[in-house]
Amino acid sequence: MTDVSIAASDTLPPRRRHGIDLSQPIMLAAAALLVVLIVLPIAWIVAYAFLDKSGALTLGNFAKLFTDPSFLDPLIATATIATSVGCLCCLIAAPMGWLVARSDMPARNLVRTLVMASFVTPPFLGAIAWELLAAPNSGLLNQAWRGLTGASADEHIFNIYSLGGVVFVITCYTFPYVFVLVANALDRIPGELEDASAMLGATSATTARRITIPMVLPAIIAGALIAFLQALNLFGSPAILAIPAGFHTLTTKIWSLFQFPPKPELAAAAALPLLVLTVVLLRAQKAVLGRRSYAVVGGKYGAPRPVPLGAFRWVALAGCLFMLLMPVFLPYAALLNAAFSKIPTRLVTWDTLSWQNVYFTFFELSQTGHVLKNTFLLGALSATLGTLLALIIAYLVARQSVRGHKILGFLATAPIAMPGIVLGVGLFLAYTRPPLVLYGTLWILLIAYITIELPAAYQQLQSAFHAVHPELEEASRILGATRLRSLRDITAPLLRTGVIATWCFIFVAVVRELSAAVILFTSDTKVLSVLIFDLKESGDLGAIAVLGLSMLALTTIVIALANSIPGRGGDIRLRENG
């Protein structure tokens, strides 16, 4: 509670205080807040991992971890899944991003919107929908296949309860990250560079190889890494698909260690390698990208010219739409069917259409109301406070206006190395004891959400700041404006779309979040993702379908409302900046 109010009061933008530089105190306050948010849970996890019950230093937890086959198998499964997802996401999203950003493919905005739809779909909901579709026996696709081929009742072509199934479903809901990065990078490459290459006699292949690909490569690498980390840290999809298949990933294993009797010390020890690996990967990414950062939106550049595809453009569109069958059309069709069917895996007809699930969810299920309220309250609050915090940090870091800004940037990015479930555990350990007993309140979830989403929010806004070249602010300063006035008149309007996009991003991410919430909820502070997960464990698929679709509808409305806030700037598609 206290933390949040500190955030709110100390991070007000220093408007109208001309002459007094508040950057330093604001930075100190932001840094202090980040330390509390991030260091506290990590410290508890480290303490639990390295100390035994009497408080003496021990490596026993790690010894147990690395000699026990029940930890090695999940480790291997997780590595396989994360690597496959990272590669697959790039293979799918990079071409799609290029088609949308640089080609004359028809219906490019539709494709962007549909990618957005798969992005707002919580992965655990997608996983449940894919159970409806591709469970080996009852799955709708397998039923259809048997109907078409006359195969016998125990044959199937898809088995979602498998390693491949887990990779597939995670990819479906992770590729938008890569898509956004690639499409945005391509949007930002000035057309002049490619034109210049062409004018100097290069073929389009050479231009692609020498100009376009090098310019977009950092985004692809960053995307692959984000996809890898997402797959590494995801809890819901493996919990829904891997456990029935009889294997654990690292996150589900960590979660199982918190079931009764809880073994937080082992979970903490299991989390640390994940933490180290993530940090190493992020360093590697930095090393790769370090020399390749450039501001490409400064003064006036020409918009890139779309590459004509000829007749192939329809093929390209068909390809994109086929790809979007997997994360969007098929799962939502399956959920819609389950919502109105008495038997979730039977196709509903006018005669069998039933309102039973809808009635149960909204009139009999006693948790629906307060769970929806909790979810949207937390979503809106986390998005608002998180965006504000990220904005301040991104500004301080991007303009390098204070000493120690690098530490601030590091702190704001650090939570990316923490799987949600580990952060959940850390927060649980940190906030179930005095002085701050927050467990059992919505505040602990708010802290969790802000911490988890801060890195992405910070990076979005940081890239928005980077894309706005300081020369624009400098021009304003030269013309006599103060730093704050140029911030208000030049930078803020240019960032407006970025800020709204970040707000929406956090909101959506909070509604999607399961892994920290599943550790931190109590019966009074349950959120939608946890309720759906609960319902999944008892096989109540009809209610899940109704709740899932309501959740999507409400999310869509919130995003539409956020985007309709009046002001200068363009509309938000899946862009970080306009």
Add this chain to the structure above:
Amino acid sequence: MPKRTVTRRTVLTGAPAAVASLPFATRVLSAAPPAAGITPDLIAAAKKEGRVHWYTAMDLTMSEVYARAFEAKFPGITVKVERSGGERVFSRIAQEYSSKIYNVDMVNTTDSAHTLAWRNNGWLEPYVTDDVAQHWPIEHKNSEGYSATHRIVFSIIGYNTGLVKPADIPKSYTDLLDPKWTGKLVKAHPAYSGATLTATHAIVRALGWEYFEKIAKLKVLQVQSGVDPPKKIALGERAAMIDGADYLLLAAMDKGAPVEAVYAAEGAPIINSPNVLFKAAPNPNAARLLLTWMFSGEGQKTLVDISGLYVPHKQVPAKAGRRPLASIKILAEDPEAMLIEADAIKEKYSSIFKV
């Protein structure tokens, strides 16, 4: 330093002196409180509280409908149903209580050992209703009055009649060991479901862990809740279930799903699912009223109508068409032993099934 971890083992071994003296002390000191009924005072006090939190392991759909029936009888009192697996309910309460969150009013669990653990912690309020005093078989109520059976569940074998040929119909647990069942079985998890923990304990006593070691080789679909396997075989996702709650399978049959129940030849594990009141309940009167109603003839009859469950009330008959309780060969439960062995069972189970 991690000293807050409460396990059943620490409950038992943490304070040896206290634990050693406990059974003796309780036997001498605590007699059950006098039986109580529904009085106008109780109703008024309950309405003043206006709500009650019922943590239950009963199937969600049925629990909610059951709760709505209580709300219709006593307008002005909202029942918030918090459903999860019995073992999950147990850890939820342990987690909440260790953080001093006293949210739970009344619990219906599917692992009778839980009531022993909670009693040993001093968390339960003894409360005996008139019906329990008069109409409950002695084996279904606790002599100190802190718990009584609310419903009787069996963990049974079940199969999908469309997917299992008559010649292949399993009659016993050992029938399911045949390799022809590879990839065709579904079962629930004892770390989630109290009924499944109770059943696992009983089956291990009867057949040994070797039984589950062989089952684990058959590519079993591992779901969590004991209410899920009946749903999975009704969908046709798997041909047969090794364990799962009988009342859901029978309910699915009543609705015309192509499933059949098998009470195993070795005996069907019985789960006497108790209701208990918590001393620190935030809505003690509403909780007492809910408990008293659930144990009344009307409450038990309503439960039978909604769920088809067997109930302990001597004057409330089983649902028409259900086999007589006395005709079922039972694998008995042993709460005292489960209290000691539960953690080891969960560990052993996950080492065998890998999850």
